[in-house]
Amino acid sequence: xxxxxxxxxxxxxxxxxxxxxxxxxxxxxxxxxxxxxxxxxxxxxxxxxxxxxxxxxxxxxxxxxxxxxxxxxxxxxxxxxxxxxxxxxxxxxxxxxxxxxxxxxxxxxxxxxxxxxxxxxxxxxxxxxxxxxxxxxxxxxxxxxxxxxxxxxxxxxxxxx
Amino acid sequence: xxxxxxxxxxxxxxxxxxxxxxxxxxxxxxxxxxxxxxxxxxxxxxxxxxxxxxxxxxxxxxxxxxxxxxxxxxxxxxxxxxxxxxxxxxxxxxxxxxxxxxxxxxxxxxxxxxxxxxxxxxxxxxxxxxxxxxxxxxxxxxxxxxxxxxxxxxxxxxxxxxxxxxxxxxxxxxxxxxxxxxxxxxxxxxxxxxxxxxxxxxxxxxxxxxxxxxxxxxxxxxxxxxxxxxxxxxxxxxxxxxxxxxxxxxxxxxxxxxxxxxxxxxxxxxxxxxxxxxxxxxxxxxxxxxxxxxxxxxxxxxxxxxxxxxxxxxxxxxxxxxxxxxxxxxxxxxxxxxxxxxxxxxxxxxxxxxxxxxxxxxxxxxxxxxxxxxxxxxxxxxxxxxxxxxxxxxxxxxxxxxxxxxxxxxxxxxxxxxxxxxxxxx
Numbered sequence: 042x043x044x045x046x047x048x049x050x051x052x053x054x055x056x057x058x059x060x061x062x063x064x065x066x067x068x069x070x071x072x073x074x075x076x077x078x079x080x081x082x083x084x085x086x087x088x089x090x091x092x093x094x095x096x097x098x099x100x101x102x103x104x105x106x107x108x109x110x111x112x113x114x115x116x117x118x119x120x121x122x123x124x125x126x127x128x129x130x131x132x133x134x135x136x137x138x139x140x141x142x143x144x145x146x147x148x149x150x151x152x153x154x155x156x157x158x159x160x161x162x163x164x165x166x167x168x169x170x171x172x173x174x175x176x177x178x179x180x181x182x183x184x185x186x187x188x189x190x191x192x193x194x195x196x197x198x199x200x201x202x
Numbered sequence: 203x204x205x206x207x208x209x210x211x212x213x214x215x216x217x218x219x220x221x222x223x224x225x226x227x228x229x230x231x232x233x234x235x236x237x238x239x240x241x242x243x244x245x246x247x248x249x250x251x252x253x254x255x256x257x258x259x260x261x262x263x264x265x266x267x268x269x270x271x272x273x274x275x276x277x278x279x280x281x282x283x284x285x286x287x288x289x290x291x292x293x294x295x296x297x298x299x300x301x302x303x304x305x306x307x308x309x310x311x312x313x314x315x316x317x318x319x320x321x322x323x324x325x326x327x328x329x330x331x332x333x334x335x336x337x338x339x340x341x342x343x344x345x346x347x348x349x350x351x352x353x354x355x356x357x358x359x360x361x362x363x364x365x366x367x368x369x370x371x372x373x374x375x376x377x378x379x380x381x382x383x384x385x386x387x388x389x390x391x392x393x394x395x396x397x398x399x400x401x402x403x404x405x406x407x408x409x410x411x412x413x414x415x416x417x418x419x420x421x422x423x424x425x426x427x428x429x430x431x432x433x434x435x436x437x438x439x440x441x442x443x444x445x446x447x448x449x450x451x452x453x454x455x456x457x458x459x460x461x462x463x464x465x466x467x468x469x470x471x472x473x474x475x476x477x478x479x480x481x482x483x484x485x486x487x488x489x490x491x492x493x494x495x496x497x498x499x500x501x502x503x504x505x506x507x508x509x510x511x512x513x514x515x516x517x518x519x520x521x522x523x524x525x526x527x528x529x530x531x532x533x534x535x536x537x538x539x540x541x542x543x544x545x546x547x548x549x550x551x552x553x554x555x556x557x558x559x560x561x562x563x564x565x566x567x568x569x570x571x572x573x574x575x576x577x578x579x580x581x582x583x584x585x586x587x588x589x590x591x592x593x594x595x596x597x598x599x600x601x602x603x604x605x606x607x608x609x610x611x612x613x614x615x616x617x618x619x620x621x622x623x624x625x626x627x628x
Contacts, residue, residue, distance in 0.1 A: 065258075066262065073436060073440050077435075094257065097473045101475075105474055111478060129219075136219070
């Protein structure tokens with residue numbers, strides 16, 4: 042049930058990111074047309090596109106983590122004995138939970154400071170806690186995924202015993 | 203510190219950990235155990251890396267390529283090239299080379315070109331009695347031109363990592379890309395003549411014009427991208443965004459092949475690619491920052507100076523290193539990991555940063571299909587149903603041709619810099 046819930050969440054995030062990305066493409070095009078047809082430009086268009094990319098990066102990374110598609114150089118690891126590979130997999134999950142958790146804490150603090158200071162972007166006036174929180178949300182969800190995988194591995198190991 | 207920024211990443215990389223995690227582990231160990239810098243620096247550098255307008259071109263060009271690759275664009279380009287070259291020995295092989303070069307000016311994603319062009323050309327080459335090893339080798343190798351001919355995703359990433367101009371890199375990539383395409387075409391013609399393989403149909407203007415008319419919208423994409431950038435109409439990022447709108451318009455309304463659902467799905471795929479690649483860019487930025495503040499590049503430059511090596515010796519050593527790295531790592535990760543160390547070193551012996559960017563890209567392009575682990579070998583295996591041993595046997599002559607081109611591009615900087623000077627006037 043939890044796996045299915047994660048799958049649904051990932052599909053939903055993918056759809057939201059896809060639509061946000063299409064909006065960024067539209068904004069880029071509108072800005073170019075505006076410059077050549079009306080001789081003006083859409084203020085803050087660049088900032089909005091960049092912040093959409095920031096969210097795509099850190100939320101896209103969550104989906105990639107869930108589907109286990111992060112880029113890696115595994116030509117050597119693939120040739121190791123199965124037991125050692127299982128041990129490596131467990132170590133990777135533990136390290137991922139730990140490090141993603143560290144980034145989650147640091148990024149949450151930073152975004153919170155941005156909120157407290159009331160910082161906004163220089164042209165579009167976007168509250169800066171919003172793009173900064175993409176890092177916290179992304180690594181937060183990666184932490185949850187890693188913890189869930191850890192629990193699953195522990196249960197499986199218990200059952201095997 | 204060498205333990206944190208040297209041993210930790212090398213060990214984790216070899217153990218097959220995700221590349222972003224390798225970098226994140228190295229920088230966290232360095233920050234916590236050796237540097238005592240507040241961990242807030244971690245967030246600032248992760249965010250700061252992606253907060254860059256130039257990087258937007260990466261997802262935009264991927265999206266444009268994804269849209270153009272889903273319909274009949276490749277088929278139309280094949281028809282234009284095939285009817286245009288006439289009765290040349292090995293005309294189908296030359297068509298595969300020409301199509302890949304043109305497709306490279308649209309997408310910049312090498313693996314997609316191998317699969318798309320291969321699906322069209324391989325059955326035709328089989329029907330014309332090309333030896334399977336030759337066809338497999340050619341189709342697996344030609345896709346690598348894509349990351350050399352602009353628009354090129356690795357060049358954007360190199361531009362950001364090495365702080366070099368992307369339009370200059372793009373301009374500098376044109377002649378090297380055409381040089382490789384030319385060398386491949388010459389080899390195909392020589393091979394076909396020697397083995398008495400098909401010589402294609404005679405040139406007929408009406409067939410060519412008909413194919414050109416059918417493919418005019420497909421051929422418009424590179425004109426918009428490169429013409430827009432070098433005509434001073436758009437920045438590379440804007441050109442990439444405009445290419446997305448053009449690709450969506452052509453595939454949805456002109457060719458009527460894609461639905462709105464397909465267009466949204468392609469955007470979803472692009473978001474996943476962005477999550478895969480730009481997360482590494484973010485983590486590599488922290489890694490590069492730590493290398494710089496700990497003066498690693500400066501120490502390497504000082505060491506190289508004591509060795510008294512000339513520029514050509516240094517480039518030879520770097521080529522060997524990059525060819526080896528390219529066999530195991532994808533081009534983007536390799537650029538992000540090595541640029542902070544290599545760029546200051548080559549600049550210290552007077553090598554131009556743009557020329558070096560092209561040398562790096564060509565090296566890593568070879569890594570894309572170099573046995574035993576080049577990614578395009580596995581793309582050809584899975585997408586085209588080719589046997590690994592057939593690809594391995596067929597790929598060797600093409601690796602040698604790329605190596606000849608690499609030597610020329612490395613030691614004749616004008617091959618890269620001439621087109622840049624011409625297009626950007628200085």
